[in-house]
Amino acid sequence: MASHGYFSVLVHAFVFASLATSAFSQLSPNYYDYACPNALSTIKSVVEAAVQKEYRMGASLLRLHFHDCFVNGCDGSILLDPSPTIDSEKNAFANFQSVRGFEVVDDIKQAVDEACGTPVVSCADILAVAARDSVVALGGPTWEVQLGRRDSTTASKEAADANIPAPFFSLSQLITNFKNHGLDEKDLVVLSGGHTIGYARCVTFKDHIYNDSNIDPNFAQYLKYICPRNGGDLNLAPLDSTAANFDLNYYSNLVQKNGLLHSDQELFNGGSTDELVKQYSYDTEAFYVEFANSMVKMGNIQPLTGDQGEIRVSCRKVNNY
Structure with a gap:
């Protein structure tokens, strides 16, 4: 950096x-x-x-x-x-x-x-x-x-x-979901890059590691120790190999078929988003610029302004409740 x-x-x-x-x-x-x-x-x-x-x-x-x-x-x-x-x-x-x-x-x-x-x-x-x-x-x-x-x-x-968006979505479902919110395929790929940090529950990737074929066998085997076929639904695994750093490894992992979620790996699975994933796997400048742009775009989805809504005194409850 x-x-x-x-x-x-x-x-x-x-x-x-x-x-x-x-x-x-x-x-x-x-x-x-x-x-x-x-x-x-x-x-x-x-x-x-x-x-x-x-x-x-x-x-x-x-x-x-x-x-x-x-x-x-x-x-x-x-x-x-x-x-x-x-x-x-x-x-x-x-x-x-x-x-x-x-x-x-x-x-x-x-x-x-x-x-x-x-x-x-x-x-x-x-x-x-x-x-x-x-x-x-x-x-x-x-x-x-x-x-x-x-x-x-x-x-x-x-x-x-x-x-x-659900972790079991196909690429077409993801594209449609984002389109419904005014976001395009580039927004989909770049905002998914937020998965370069953080963890996911076993229940969200269990089907991917046991039933999908577009996953590296060694990676799947490693995850099975964390996420058994029966039980362990709340066990956590990192969304990418450097979950504490906002970097390019999320995309590098997808290219290597090491995506944790089914929906992640769908972004690099022979479809229309493959080239963007490849680019972001090595081009930090492009990823940073596009991520920032898409975050601003997402942040403008149907905001309440003017006299709409309220300014809550407590974020957990509406005013005067």
């Missing part, structure tokens, strides 16, 4: 150019400059401390933002606890006993509200910034986060189950 500063400059330039031609007028990177100038630095300090304490937390915060945006837009709905009026997305298949980091979000919210003097920063924006800062803390690129989202007052487990 000796040339990380160079990549960061490229990322900022590319994202700035992209924003000039895209519909990001509702959001702004300067949204909190006057209302709370210390907001972003406060989020960064809490995220860095959390990742330093446990590097897996970086992947957890990135996944939280991703799963939030893919339900009803980037509105913080994934953070809501179950209640008589909330069908919590935390209980969806992709999230239950898998997605973590809620306590860190609570810590960020408390620190930011103290820094601001009042709740002016939405939980949805906290997730977007924390995802960026987590990637940077693990050696990845940076980008300007567009801000001004407001928080949802509802959640939907049903929508989460229907919209979050």
Whole structure:
């Protein structure tokens, strides 16, 4: 990562150019400059401390933002606890006993509200910034986060189950899923690169290692010690061979048929995304620039702005509940 500063400059330039031609007028990177100038630095300090304490937390915060945006837009709905009026997305298949980091979000919210003097920063924006800062803390690129989202007052487990990409999806299902959210094949491949950090549960890759043929036999055998055919569903395996570093190994692993999830290996399985996977397996500059661009694009999926939604006092429950 000796040339990380160079990549960061490229990322900022590319994202700035992209924003000039895209519909990001509702959001702004300067949204909190006057209302709370210390907001972003406060989020960064809490995220860095959390990742330093446990590097897996970086992947957890990135996944939280991703799963939030893919339900009803980037509105913080994934953070809501179950209640008589909330069908919590935390209980969806992709999230239950898998997605973590809620306590860190609570810590960020408390620190930011103290820094601001009042709740002016939405939980949805906290997730977007924390995802960026987590990637940077693990050696990845940076980008300007567009801000001004407001928080949802509802959640939907049903929508989460229907919209979050499943680990057993085929390439065509993945492409359709991303297209439904306004994202293209390049976004699919590059955002999947977020799997360069973090872990997955045995239940999400068991079928892949026992029943799929597009997996290296030695890799499958190694995983069978972690994930037995019967039981062990909550056992964890790294999503790539350097799960603490934001690097290119996720793509290198796919080229070697060492993808942990069925949906991962589908990106390099004789289909239309093979060439992009090959490129990202050796081209750090391209991956960093495109990842940053796609994160900004994903972060603009149906945000609540203006007088929509609310700014939650607690990220876990709607106001006045």
